[in-house]
Amino acid sequence: MAKKVIVQANLNDNDTEFLSEPRQSLLEVLRETLALTGTKEGCNDGNCGACTVMVDGRIVNSCLMLAVEAEGKKITTIEGIAQADKLHPLQQSFLEEAALQCGICTPGFIVAAKGLLDREPKADEHRVRHWLAGNLCRCTGYDKIIRAVLKAEKEL
Amino acid sequence: MTTTENRPQFKVVGTRPVRHDGLEKVTGKAKYGADVILPGMLYGKVLRSPHPHARIKSIDTSGALKIPGVKAVVTAKDLPIQSDKMVELGEAHANMKQIAENCLANDKVLYKGHAVAAVAATSPHIAEEALDAIKVVYEVLPFVLNVDDAMKPGATLLHENMVTRAVLGGKPDPAKQVGKSNVSSEMRWVGGNLEQAWKDSHVIVEREYFTKPVHQGYIEPHVTTVNWNPDGKITVWTSTQHTFGVRQQAAAILQVPEGMVKVIPMEIGGGFGGKINVYLEPAAAMLSKKTGHPVKMVMTRKEVFEASGPTSGSHMKMKVGATKDGKITGWQLWLAFEAGAYPGSPVAMGAMCSSAPYIVENFDVSALDIVVNKPKVAAYRAPGSPIGAFAVESTLDELAEKLGMDPMDFRLKNAAKEGTRQITGAPLGKIGNIEVMTQVKNHPHYKSPLPVGPNVGRGVGMGYWFNIGMQSSAALNVNPDGSVSLVTGSVDIGGTRVAVAMQAAEILGIRAEDVIPTVADTDSIGWTGVTGGSRTAFATGIAAINAAEEVKKQLIARAALMWEVKPEDIEFKDGLYINKKSPKDSVTMKQLAAKMMMTGGYVTASATANPRMAGAAYGAMIVDVKVDPETGKVDLLRVTAFQDAGKAAHPSYVEGQIQGGAVQGIGWALNEEYFHTTDGVMANSSWLDYRMPTSLDLPMIDPVIIEVPNPGHPFGLRGVGEVGICAPMAAIRNAIFRATGARMYHLPMNPGSIVEAIGAKKAAGHTNGAAKK
Numbered sequence A: 001m002a003k004k005v006i007v008q009a010n011l012n013d014n015d016t017e018f019l020s021e022p023r024q025s026l027l028e029v030l031r032e033t034l035a036l037t038g039t040k041e042g043c044n045d046g047n048c049g050a051c052t053v054m055v056d057g058r059i060v061n062s063c064l065m066l067a068v069e070a071e072g073k074k075i076t077t078i079e080g081i082a083q084a085d086k087l088h089p090l091q092q093s094f095l096e097e098a099a100l101q102c103g104i105c106t107p108g109f110i111v112a113a114k115g116l117l118d119r120e121p122k123a124d125e126h127r128v129r130h131w132l133a134g135n136l137c138r139c140t141g142y143d144k145i146i147r148a149v150l151k152a153e154k155e156l
Numbered sequence B: 001m002t003t004t005e006n007r008p009q010f011k012v013v014g015t016r017p018v019r020h021d022g023l024e025k026v027t028g029k030a031k032y033g034a035d036v037i038l039p040g041m042l043y044g045k046v047l048r049s050p051h052p053h054a055r056i057k058s059i060d061t062s063g064a065l066k067i068p069g070v071k072a073v074v075t076a077k078d079l080p081i082q083s084d085k086m087v088e089l090g091e092a093h094a095n096m097k098q099i100a101e102n103c104l105a106n107d108k109v110l111y112k113g114h115a116v117a118a119v120a121a122t123s124p125h126i127a128e129e130a131l132d133a134i135k136v137v138y139e140v141l142p143f144v145l146n147v148d149d150a151m152k153p154g155a156t157l158l159h160e161n162m163v164t165r166a167v168l169g170g171k172p173d174p175a176k177q178v179g180k181s182n183v184s185s186e187m188r189w190v191g192g193n194l195e196q197a198w199k200d201s202h203v204i205v206e207r208e209y210f211t212k213p214v215h216q217g218y219i220e221p222h223v224t225t226v227n228w229n230p231d232g233k234i235t236v237w238t239s240t241q242h243t244f245g246v247r248q249q250a251a252a253i254l255q256v257p258e259g260m261v262k263v264i265p266m267e268i269g270g271g272f273g274g275k276i277n278v279y280l281e282p283a284a285a286m287l288s289k290k291t292g293h294p295v296k297m298v299m300t301r302k303e304v305f306e307a308s309g310p311t312s313g314s315h316m317k318m319k320v321g322a323t324k325d326g327k328i329t330g331w332q333l334w335l336a337f338e339a340g341a342y343p344g345s346p347v348a349m350g351a352m353c354s355s356a357p358y359i360v361e362n363f364d365v366s367a368l369d370i371v372v373n374k375p376k377v378a379a380y381r382a383p384g385s386p387i388g389a390f391a392v393e394s395t396l397d398e399l400a401e402k403l404g405m406d407p408m409d410f411r412l413k414n415a416a417k418e419g420t421r422q423i424t425g426a427p428l429g430k431i432g433n434i435e436v437m438t439q440v441k442n443h444p445h446y447k448s449p450l451p452v453g454p455n456v457g458r459g460v461g462m463g464y465w466f467n468i469g470m471q472s473s474a475a476l477n478v479n480p481d482g483s484v485s486l487v488t489g490s491v492d493i494g495g496t497r498v499a500v501a502m503q504a505a506e507i508l509g510i511r512a513e514d515v516i517p518t519v520a521d522t523d524s525i526g527w528t529g530v531t532g533g534s535r536t537a538f539a540t541g542i543a544a545i546n547a548a549e550e551v552k553k554q555l556i557a558r559a560a561l562m563w564e565v566k567p568e569d570i571e572f573k574d575g576l577y578i579n580k581k582s583p584k585d586s587v588t589m590k591q592l593a594a595k596m597m598m599t600g601g602y603v604t605a606s607a608t609a610n611p612r613m614a615g616a617a618y619g620a621m622i623v624d625v626k627v628d629p630e631t632g633k634v635d636l637l638r639v640t641a642f643q644d645a646g647k648a649a650h651p652s653y654v655e656g657q658i659q660g661g662a663v664q665g666i667g668w669a670l671n672e673e674y675f676h677t678t679d680g681v682m683a684n685s686s687w688l689d690y691r692m693p694t695s696l697d698l699p700m701i702d703p704v705i706i707e708v709p710n711p712g713h714p715f716g717l718r719g720v721g722e723v724g725i726c727a728p729m730a731a732i733r734n735a736i737f738r739a740t741g742a743r744m745y746h747l748p749m750n751p752g753s754i755v756e757a758i759g760a761k762k763a764a765g766h767t768n769g770a771a772k773k
């Protein structure tokens, strides 16, 4: 086993330091070392988006990024999306539009959708579908997810 | 949404409150199976067979045990001996010994990916590395990958002593010659006079279909954590559709009393039928026993594909005739389903369900369950029904076309209704079949002109699922603030906490938000059946209704005590307890709850329901497609999905079931398949290559809820979870025909196969043209 490395990163607005083996993915360290289990694993090979986080404002599949690459980066996970006691409009609209069934894909969709709305607050349906095409949901057929994102745009 | 009958209006049922567990799920706080972290926890990994069929000559685990960090290794030899007793597992009977062998192969591996040994170590990486140090000697055997090869004389036998079970009309068929075979059972139903029926037919269509196995595709992989204490108590934290089923299977495989096993349900990331059988628990339990530590095991996505799920691939033949005016005369259906490595495909359900929308008087229906060297199939949303429906709804479309009839007129002419006998002889109960068909025919989508342009077509299809009842338990505890805690044993996969809570709220005249639902472990609530079979909102709903009625009765007694009148003098109306003797005296539940301690203590109630009349569900789809004849790509232009919900408890989540089922069916129709290479290996065991629909592949799915109340439920609910997956394959296939003139007989209808079918059609057209000259 290679020696662990100290990594310093800003995680959900907190400066954080953690130890990581060079081979560990960011997803594994978030979940197993830092107990931030809101970020989910669906495939561990970049094909489902359940593990989506934001790194310096860009959406990333955390299963495809090594934890040591987080050095000096700003990371936002699902746990960092709501403000204190106030849900993000996306979280609120997902609730109101019944945009989740089992909910395993939901953290990834909300982080990915935030990545879109931060950049394109007026994205239309096609653009939302295109942007979220890297996130799989097997329960909903996407209809209510797309509606929830379009509704959140209006609230923002 | 359409209501077909005048019924009392509900206050809570039929509204759309925010689900109670939603906030935790949109903030990442909800704990799913993989989120379990326990003190001293070890990580388990599974060594799997590289061969589709082989005898295990020896397993040497000594190398693995020498690796630092490795704590234990288990093989099938470590599993207590199992008996052959059959157990009830939701929708399918499963042989416990075979479930155990599927978890850890005994003397033979029966598919690539079959578990052979498991390792526990201090990290998942060490456990994975240790797998390479286990030496297994195999004697490689020939293998069979589809039903036709498996039935050939001389085919390699997966289970050397298996003899076909021949069943005619539900009873053993002594006339049938049976021998050792990969066909585990052949069920047959015959009725009427088929010979005469063919003579009476104006048109007869005879067709043949092939489908591939497809996976349920839940986003959360299988996961479990097991702790086996030295006192014999075993605790399982898992994502399952059926906690009590995991308890039963684990206890049977580990040969311990059921009471020694406690199953704690974690939130579950999808199941669709695939999370009922155990896969990891027996190995995790034995590893925990050996090490004295809790052991967590998570499948990789590749393992999920190769060693869990899927549903059957099939070969089907259908011959059906009709009179000139479109009445079905004869009905002959032959279904052969892959069971995977062990018997138990849903072929009988495929045969019965696909015939259920129609009046079928002269019939001969056969259903063959056939083992092949692929993973053992598991239930998948209306198991068997969508496969059968693909054959039936496709053939009927061709029959209607030959008759020159509108496809919905043809279906309506032959529509089964209450009292119609199914092929099993059982009459249908109160159903919404005709209502669904009528809604399709009258829907603006059906009446609208096709979108303009070439290669555009519209198709329809029907679907049926019988739904199940079974036992559920619920407990209600009134809190001093007037809220009510609701405890059930039903795992919530898609919004059933709220749908069940709403039913209790309806009875008590309170808001859905005032009911606080919890899903309890197997030590904390009465026996409850699977979250599956579309039964949860229906059956657990009835348990909650019964408990709520009991709470109401007790609260009426408390009100009577307060006013010193008899309970009969209290009227309950719109959430108010009213003194009939002095109608100005009325109290709310909140006020009664605040006084509970003075009127006799806290009010609690529990109830168990075991309803039978689950209320069968019918569904349908209209779909418009555009096909690119050059590339074979199919674009879905418009999709409308219809379903009889009886009464939609929470319409948003009923719509969600309809939409989700529709899209799984769309994936099955167009893309999804287990692609096995000739060496017996699944070549597409990742989501990159097993392509499920993404948001970009789809339009909005317009759900139409039809409400023909189920007399078996106080509010009229029918199961809603499954039937939505039945119609899409044939509907899309029929639309592709209208868009291109090509008839498809294989699933999936991927671009390559569509280009090929269009090419074949053109070639045939040219030949015909030449013949005419």
Ligand code: FES
Residues within 6 Å of the ligand: A040, A041, A042, A043, A044, A045, A046, A047, A048, A049, A050, A051, A052, A061, A062, A063, A064
């Ligand atoms: S877990 Fe990272 S993309 Fe699926």
Ligand code: FES
Residues within 6 Å of the ligand: A099, A100, A101, A102, A103, A104, A105, A106, A136, A137, A138, A139, A140, B219, B269, B270
């Ligand atoms: S809600 Fe279950 S996968 Fe999306």
